[in-house]
Amino acid sequence: MPHAVYIHIPFCHHICPYCDFNKYVLAGQPVWEYLEALKQEMAVTFERWPAREIRTIYVGGGTPTALNAEQMNFFLEAVARYVQPQASNVEFTVEANPGTVDEELLRVMKTGGVNRLSFGVQTFDAKLLKKLGRIHTSEDVHQSLVLAKQLGFNNLSVDLMFGLPGQSVKMFMADVEQALALNIPHISAYSLKIEEGTPFYRMYKHNKLHLPSEDEEAEMYELLIKRLTEAGYVHYEISNFAWHGYESRHNLTYWRNEEYYGFGAGAHGYVQGVRHVNAGPVRQYIDMVTTETLPRVEVHPVTKQEAMEEMMIMGLRTREGVARQTFLERFGIKLEQQFGTQLKELQDKGLITTDGERYWLTEKGLFLGNEVFASFI
Missing domain, CATH: 3.80.30.20 (tm_1862 like domain)
Incomplete structure (x- = not known):
């Protein structure tokens, strides 16, 4: 949880x-x-x-x-x-x-x-x-x-x-x-x-x-x-x-693309592999809680592919980057096996780097983050 x-x-x-x-x-x-x-x-x-x-x-x-x-x-x-x-x-x-x-x-x-x-x-x-x-x-x-x-x-x-x-x-x-x-x-x-x-x-x-x-x-x-x-x-x-x-x-x-509870009008949550969005208008939110107990207007089970993509996009925003071991433990597949082509291309462009254990943005990559993130979608 x-x-x-x-x-x-x-x-x-x-x-x-x-x-x-x-x-x-x-x-x-x-x-x-x-x-x-x-x-x-x-x-x-x-x-x-x-x-x-x-x-x-x-x-x-x-x-x-x-x-x-x-x-x-x-x-x-x-x-x-x-x-x-x-x-x-x-x-x-x-x-x-x-x-x-x-x-x-x-x-x-x-x-x-x-x-x-x-x-x-x-x-x-x-x-x-x-x-x-x-x-x-x-x-x-x-x-x-x-x-x-x-x-x-x-x-x-x-x-x-x-x-x-x-x-x-x-x-x-x-x-x-x-x-x-x-x-x-x-x-x-x-x-x-x-x-x-x-x-x-x-x-x-x-x-x-x-x-x-x-x-x-x-x-x-x-x-x-x-x-x-x-x-x-x-x-x-x-x-x-x-x-x-x-x-x-x-x-x-x-x-780190970890799960979280989300409460309130327009709030997003991510629990047990499912993302949800609450009703945004205040009155609609109140009425849905009162009549339906949960005010959710969107519910989306996250696929394994989506979760892997999200981990790369979100994780590379941080200077700690994405760890190979963490990816393997979470998804049961090696990071390079899933995204090897993208990782090599981004390294060749000088946008990401690695120490063998994790990948993170280079100084150049910080300024071109959207290009990096888009490659994993």
Whole structure:
């Protein structure tokens, strides 16, 4: 059974124009009904597929810290009842937006077992924050992190974005320096993806979104890696950097293609070889939990071939790569027997390398990851 749990809180105070996650403006939403439905989904799921040991819990969104203190307390009590009894040495992460946390909310989370916070900073530049539709300021970031540290949270992360409209290499590196000055153990940095169906996509299609060139974006990524590794961070996944021992254990579950429970509107799960997708609209999710007990709109048994492909695509995102022995133990077939042609071609192109025990991306491969991943599909 899975050792990881993902829980989705789909509410936001404001919808950002680049975001394609399952989210809804908080005002007017049936929040309490949703939390009751979450509680019921967890109860039914763990009754049918009992957990042996939960090692990581991750609460994403949306904006989980859009919940007020009373709602957060109710939610965390449900987690404590249905998830944490099986937990051992758990990493319990909650995503947070700067400016949406106060002392009361942080105390509730600390008491409820949360021990890792991931703040969606994106950028410290006021003009870029406005373009992204973010409602926080750089000062909110500093205040939120100072308060979190004062209340005993020492496992903290911030997300940055690069390749933003109007962003120069110099501007991005200024963001990196500000993130380093926060003295926190984990930094993620993602390039902006223009997702279909978002306001940014419509702007892009009408030539109203002026993005950095591919060369500028590549330079941002190259300098990011150089600066963070110089500062002592381990570049353990394409977009993620951490002090040793502070890698996101939950996200490593995904990158190692391991199974996980998924709860909430629009959440995905992967249990006993079957992937599922929950209903996305909040009202549909609540109604399905109430009438059908499980809100699943898609169920897909994963074939052995798919699982092998997924292991390569996800595993090569990490700097630890894919181990030959692990592949053999999981699938009963040698890695080279299954993907020998692809591995040789990628090595010949200088995109992956091996020490005889595992394969991983080269420095060149980091910049051409999509080409690498596509070869296994």
